Amino acid sequence: MCFICKRIEMIKNGVNPWFVAELETGYVVLGDNQHFRGYTLFLYKNHDKTELFDLEPSERAKFMEEMVLVSRAVKRAFGAEKMNCELLGNGDAHLHWHLFPRVPGDIENYGNNGRGPVWWYPMEKMYSDENRPTEAELEDMKCRLRAELENCRAGECV
């Protein structure tokens, strides 16, 4: 079972502390490490297809629409200047979006004088234990994001 399938099993068993919400095509979870505050993932429900182009068109359209909704909610919840939405799958091929709220200075002077993708920030800093939220911080972040997701799903956040 892949890492993402394991995390989804935890959600189904009610023991995933990062779980925010279930949508039609996937699960919204906060990232374990929060250097980029509000870093959220949107995990596709199934592992049977690992490329966007392999999904049925209607399923793909729904998955994309829901990702866009989540990214808007993340931006509103955490005050990003710009959202980065990435579907990579090099570590785990299981379809999942990385949704990074970006703010000026968040990669210090790495990259192109502090500009560029999150992946230009050193991995050991990005995944440092110091970036893991406390239980209280995590609860607060989940509440904020759930509230914005509800607003966006109700069409109130345009």
Ligand SMILES: [Zn+2]
């Ligand atoms: Zn999987």
